[in-house]
Amino acid sequence: MKNQLLRRALLAVLLVLGSFANQPLRAQSILIQNMPARSVLSLDGNWNYIIDPYENGFYDYRREPFDQSKSGKGGYYDNQKPSSKDEPELIEYDFDHSATLQVPGDWNSQDPKLLYYEGTIWYKKSFNLTPKAGKRYFLYFGAINYESHIYLNGKKLGMHKGGFTPIQYDITDRLSPNGDNFVVVKADNTRRQDEVPTINTDWWNYGGITRNAFIAETPETYITDYKVQLAKSDLNTLTGYVQLGGANKAGQTVTLDIAEAKVRQQLKTDADGKASFSFPAKKLTYWSPQNPKLYAVSLSSGSDAVQDRIGFRTIQTRGADVMLNGKSTFLRGISIHDENPLIPGRARGEGDLRMLLTWAKELGCNFVRLAHYPHNETMLKLADELGLMVWAEVPVYWTISWQNAATYQNAETQLSDLISMGKNRAGIVVWSVGNETPLSEPRLKFMSSLAKKARELDDTRLISAALELHREGSNVIVDDPLGEYLDLTSINEYAGWYWGGKPSEITKYTFNIKYNKPVFISEFGGDALAGYHGTAETRWSEEYQEALYQNQLKMLSTIGNLRGMTPWILTDFRATRRQHPVYQNGFNRKGLISSSGQKKKAFYVLQEYYRQQAKKYDGK
Template sequence: MTFRTSLQTLAAAFLLLAGSFATQPLLAQSTLIQNAPGRRVLSLNGRWNYIIDPYENGFYDYRREAFDQSKSGKGGYYDNAKPSTKQETELIEYDFDHADALQVPGDWNSQRPELLYYEGTIWYKKSFNLQPKAGKRYHLYFGAINYEAHVYLNGKKLGMHKGGFTPIQYDITDRLNPGGDNFVVVKADNTRRPEEVPTINTDWWNYGGMTRDVFVAETPQTFISDYKVQLAKGNMGQLAGFVQLTGEAKANQTVTLSIPEAKITQQVKTDGEGRASFTVPARKLTLWSPQTPKLYAVTLSTGTDQVQDRIGFRTIETRGADILLNGKSIFMRGISMHDENPLIPGRARGEGDLRMLLTWAKELGCNYVRLAHYPHNETMLKLADEMGLLVWGEVPVYWTIAWQNPATYQNAENQLSDLISLGKNRASVVVWSIGNETPLSEPRLKFMSSLAQKARSLDDTRLISAALELHRTPDNVIHVDDPLGEFLDLTSINEYAGWYWGGKPSEITKYTFDIKYNKPVTISEFGGDALAGYHADADTRWSEEYQEALYQQQIKMLSTIKNLRGMTPWILADFRATRRQHPVYQQGFNRKGLISSTGVKKKAFYVLQEYYRQLAKQYDGK
């Protein structure tokens, strides 16, 4: 049992006592099944009936006491109650079966005009038929629910989860109805709160609802719940990893690792906790890189279970100013992106949307993408593996967090742990980012450095970074001396010369950089807004020409940084942001995209594309 699971178990027990012994205890969220979509699954995507509940009538009684903490545990919308034939004796003021439906996966903001700006509670309900099989276990899995989710199966609470971008999973084997008819109800609440992660103030749309796939995964009673198969740290000739079994028969089991194409077969025995570690010589592998995104078919099997994955193998490290991929110095030619298809309203809904975004990045000349500012869909990481794109993965520790609140820190650490769990077998993922633009203070340094240490304890084979703070002095020097930089592998900064400060684009080359750390420098953001199709001179804000000139001058300015080894300008495509309210140029969009909300490439796109062509010749020989 992990420390996190222990905490959740204790929390569930406390809630049980506080609720005057509700009928069934809450379930602790299961440790996330590695590659859960690769299991035999029953999809619960599609139409879910919903009820808008801004007063939370379905959760609290009129005394503001939670129904699911009462003695009976009854009375909430999660009961999915139906009137009997004696309707005059019952008062039921909701009815899922006659309610409208929303599509899942999908946010609610983009599906109903009246929900565009809605922040609060919406209840979802889905009926499904699943006849449990003897010797099998069943796991209810949500890819993401924004933000706070209370999950119920057949009227009984499974648990509560916070975090809008990481999976939720419960073992529901003992909660399924023997007859096969079941229903799941979810209370989704996207209310922003200052103590949460992210905090109350962000620069992206607060999409509410069940935004990623929902399914029930089937496994044997004892199954392979987790694994890592990667190259050992700094060793291109040796695989290292582990396998974890869950179930009553997890101890002293033989697990076979098989990679037929690489002629690798290894057997290991699990210990009393169901875990086994391994190291395997692997000297003839074709290493994964953006030029050669080689993936191997990997199988892990026991006497009762088998999982399959497609995994690439590569090393990533830093040495002085250099970033070394498979021992070779690289320049990470990147772009930032949100989990949003600009061509249609709402969150990205599936593989088609995600593949389109990465295809645009490839067309730009990228070998690298920053998935900002929160964990993206697991499918995105697999596509990056396949398409040959390095990945920066990030948690939403964004701007001003409640640094001294222990619950806020634990929430951030949980999201970081889940992000690393999802991506640890993906060769594309080379950077774990612990936050973005967090203001300097001692509590912030303690919070962020603790996250950095946690990330290293979970995965020592990837680089750790964050978008650091900078400051300017009257002599036009940009100083980078954020003390958090001591704990990181990369010196990454966001700078907006030519847009938020520094005058016009033609004036920004006057700036020089004073960077404290002798580490690789990556510019995690720069850019400026442009409304596609609006043309003027290079000094006119919002025009394509202004953005074009800004990119030209930024490249000149940044090229003077001796340790510059990568960049991810802000941003691939225009995206929706409630803060962006200019009625002519923004209209609810952040317009810093190189591609417009109608898919049109702006003039700056071609500036960066040409710069990346030159860098590819220099570093890749192309």
């Protein structure tokens, strides 16, 4: 018996060791900052694709993954070609003769048969790149929804979970010396209970490589990470760090140069390649929505140099107030999804994103809630440029698997990646750890741990989440224990739509809020089909939505600590849950702007309210 147990134990060890031999590379543990600013080879454009609902290209007929077999061969990622025209092997796929999809872009909007498809699609792209001596190369994807397995020249680089955060791999030693290369991606947007987000959401589950793809080139020793910001609550001190990666990173000189501000600092990296700094900077023009000043910031070390445009500001709370650069402000906001309503699918590029933010500015906003997941890095930079403060969020949404350790780690990783990507963006003033999560002890532990992690990673911004509320008669009560861990008391409330009667009846509600903190209404609203008209009591009409906004603003004005809002939502957006064949037809119609770009009547109600708030707080 002992010998049998020993043999089993030895076999288990050998299997583990064997599996390590075929392990793929790990993605960067720290995302390389501002990767699009590097010298890049774009992989955007046409990618061949194969629909694979049975995952034949990943598993053999025993449901064993090909890439975990002894040979590591047999999957679609091999991109296998017949070795002979006369006696070809049996190969049951062919990327080169398959149809193509555009990257960036979701698959749902590019082929009618993929409209509702959830499952696996394989992507393949060939490219020519001959590696140069003394250079490093990184494969980058802005986002792939949701689980992706990534292969280069038939070898696995790794697996990534999360549909909205960047993916990076060092591929320097994996490139073909003759320059002929191909990358294969297995993208799977299947919804699962233990993932982040979970099965049930209220937005379209777009699949595919939805953001830019490229290969970035750096020197052998390169700047991998940096933070250049004002110290917490201190308008006169610049703090941060520069982190080198690669070879020979210890004891290197790093130069921080902000020429316009007459700042030039020479720094030395420590044994880990990190150089921290803190020094006075008393003549800066501070970033604000009224004056979104951005400085050209240059970081250099050896043969590597990175350029960025960074604004400097402070954000904090003081009692009931939100203080931007030491001055009380009202967050005049709107919620936004990463979707252009005028064309099917995910927002594809800067033009789509700039249009959305320009609409927000026209509405009178100084703030946007980028819901309910990390948005494109380009969106964050545009918000900086246009003078919009940002609420940035991770997709801990509704009913996450609170007691699953892997689910929590997934959420924390997505939060860490979001903060890493956005930490130099002046516009981001709020990190949100979730939305509308039901009360329970496991949920409180999960969410409070995320809040603590966010504060650990960045103590210079506000931490929030959309809290739960309950009603007793006409009293709206906010006493969610998660509020203890947050800087804002943020709530979603839908009086006049999901509860509270007709719009004319919602002014009877009053709020009993436990926390003496700034109150932020992260959602309110109701659906209206643009062009459909009736009375203020005709549900789905523009007049109903208009009256709802009018009475919501009256009701909310009774909250003494009210310091901002992001009504739901800027534009109509696609949502599979919304199935009414007349009024919805696959769209959530709560937008103030329709799916054809038409401004609804409620748009002008909120615009006028924001004009009054700007006059009160900004003197305009």
